Amino acid sequence: MSNWSFQLSKSIRNLKDLPKNYLLKKSELDFFKDKNKYNSFPFCVTPYYFSLADPSDSNDPIRKQFLPDKREFIIKNYEAADPLSEKKHEASPRLIHQYKNRVLLRVTDICAVYCRHCYRRYMHSDKNHSITEAEADMAVRYIKNNSNIAEVLLSGGDPLVLGDKKIINLVRRIRSIRKDLLIRLCSRAPVVIPQRITFSLIGKLKEYKPLWFVTQFNHPTEISRLSAKAVSIIVNSGIPVLNQTVLLKGINDNISTLSGLFSRLTRLQVKPYYLFQGDLAMGTSHFRVPLEAGLALYRELCRTISTVALPVYSLDLPDGGGKIQLSESFIKGKEGGWFLIKDLDGKLFRYPAE
Ligand SMILES: *Cc1c(COP(=O)(O)O)cnc(C)c1O
Numbered sequence: 001m002s003n004w005s006f007q008l009s010k011s012i013r014n015l016k017d018l019p020k021n022y023l024l025k026k027s028e029l030d031f032f033k034d035k036n037k038y039n040s041f042p043f044c045v046t047p048y049y050f051s052l053a054d055p056s057d058s059n060d061p062i063r064k065q066f067l068p069d070k071r072e073f074i075i076k077n078y079e080a081a082d083p084l085s086e087k088k089h090e091a092s093p094r095l096i097h098q099y100k101n102r103v104l105l106r107v108t109d110i111c112a113v114y115c116r117h118c119y120r121r122y123m124h125s126d127k128n129h130s131i132t133e134a135e136a137d138m139a140v141r142y143i144k145n146n147s148n149i150a151e152v153l154l155s156g157g158d159p160l161v162l163g164d165k166k167i168i169n170l171v172r173r174i175r176s177i178r179k180d181l182l183i184r185l186c187s188r189a190p191v192v193i194p195q196r197i198t199f200s201l202i203g204k205l206k207e208y209k210p211l212w213f214v215t216q217f218n219h220p221t222e223i224s225r226l227s228a229k230a231v232s233i234i235v236n237s238g239i240p241v242l243n244q245t246v247l248l249k250g251i252n253d254n255i256s257t258l259s260g261l262f263s264r265l266t267r268l269q270v271k272p273y274y275l276f277q278g279d280l281a282m283g284t285s286h287f288r289v290p291l292e293a294g295l296a297l298y299r300e301l302c303r304t305i306s307t308v309a310l311p312v313y314s315l316d317l318p319d320g321g322g323k324i325q326l327s328e329s330f331i332k333g334k335e336g337g338w339f340l341i342k343d344l345d346g347k348l349f350r351y352p353a354e
């Protein structure tokens with residue numbers, strides 16, 4: 001068994017899979033008591049990612065990303081199952097065409113670790129958990145017939161939970177559409193299951209350039225010996241690596257954590273490209289940093305780190321408004337408990353201030 005399939009087969013999915021003496025807070029325990037009542041987002045963590053957390057610290061930044069909490073059952077009236085209205089932009093099953101020149105293919109619904117802050121937490125396909133041949137055919141046909149499309153993002157779930165053959169087959173089919181299509185592979189594998197980044201997989205992937213890799217490091221503790229090695233395998237193969245970080249309350253919402261994270265990533269030759277303000281996904285309010293605090297943090301970051309290390313602070317606007325850079329110039333004011341944000345076309349969107 002390969003190291004990565006071992007990680008998947010030994011995943012922790014239930015209370016009983018946790019070590020016997022593992023101490024849970026009441027709000028964590030309450031999640032497990034009530035999870036069936038609420039049709040909750042599944043719990044699953046690899047032994048590797050679990051091992052990064054200090055079991056004696058209930059505030060550990062890794063623990064909070066993988067361990068559920070009953071606060072996930074709190075649903076604000078402005079939160080949604082599909083906060084970015086991706087369904088509205090679905091061009092064919094699993095293919096989201098929101099921006100004119102790029103499409104996003106949701107290759108699978110499955111992840112190695114379910115991040116509690118995930119905005120696709122309730123986006124599951126009705127039938128299959130991963131893309132079928134028929135769905136891949138439809139996506140390929142759509143991209144072929146649409147010459148505006150210059151870039152294809154492979155996302156999920158996490159595409160790298162699939163086996164090498166399936167991944168390479170899909171990448172080969174996309175490459176055969178046009179040789180200058182940019183392929184962007186989005187995966188949290190380097191962070192949560194670095195064993196998945198093998199010389200063999202990356203050796204095959206690099207045949208399909210131009211290809212970029214996008215991952216999600218949210219905290220410096222996630223940069224372990226193994227995750228640094230995984231990143232170096234990708235970078236050394238000539239595939240550039242970008243990182244998107246989600247701004248998370250109580251996890252990374254302070255200047256020393258963020259500046260440390262971004263500086264260390266650049267030393268690994270990973271370019272921090274997005275810092276995301278929390279999306280309005282159902283049951284994630286305990287992770288959201290108030291926008292005002294986020295803007296203040298970002299101002300401080302701009303003063304602290306080099307531009308190579310500085311990501312773009314961004315928000316994926318509610319109701320499918322798309323991504324927008326969060327800078328004071330887009331914020332048109334405050335009304336009641338809401339910020340008014342104007343997009344590039346002058347359209348107004350509302351985002352809660354709390
Ligand atoms: C984020 C996203 C993209 C890529 O946008 P970039 O700003 O180029 O990173 C493409 N399609 C969808 C649906 C997205 O959410």
Ligand code: SF4
Pocket residue numbers: 110111112113114115116117118119120121156157158188
């Ligand atoms: S790996 Fe990505 S898609 Fe999967 S749970 Fe984490 S954030 Fe969501």
